[in-house]
Amino acid sequence: MSLTEVIGFVAGFGTTFAALPDLLAMLKRRSCKGMNPTMAAIMGTFQILWVYYGWLIGSRPVMVWNVVAVAINFLMVGSYVHFTRLERK
Template sequence: MDFTIIIGLIAGEGTTFAALPDLITMVRRRSSRGMNPRMAAITGSFQVLWVVYGALIGSTSVVLWNIIAVLVNSFTVAAFVFFRRAEHGRSTPAPA
């Protein structure tokens, strides 16, 4: 295996799973306290562009790593919303 490919795989894995500790912490605490979903949403948005870029240049590894990263960031934002609603109650009344 080429050294360049090894570096790319390591870098892809590192950046892909960088948000995972925040997600795990939030799920274990069952709390959104201390989390900023904006960062995950911004990062996830740009990772979508990386998926497009990877497809345009024909790089399977760029596409796959970033699809996984988008999923991790999406789960982080979804968990934030879920726990935030649980912490503050359903402040929005049900439609009549």
């Protein structure tokens, strides 16, 4: 693995897991208060484009970190839907 890829993996780590504290807080309090599903959906959409871009340029760090970020955003939107339904009852 080249130094460029190592730097890409390290840089991607920080940006990928930036949303994780919000997801964990939402799961801990079992509420979607304070969460903006539109932001998560927009981020997820553009992260899918980043995965495609990473594939086009052959960059493993771009693809790997954005696949993880898409999964985190998918969990955030799924949790939002779940907790919204619970709060309506």
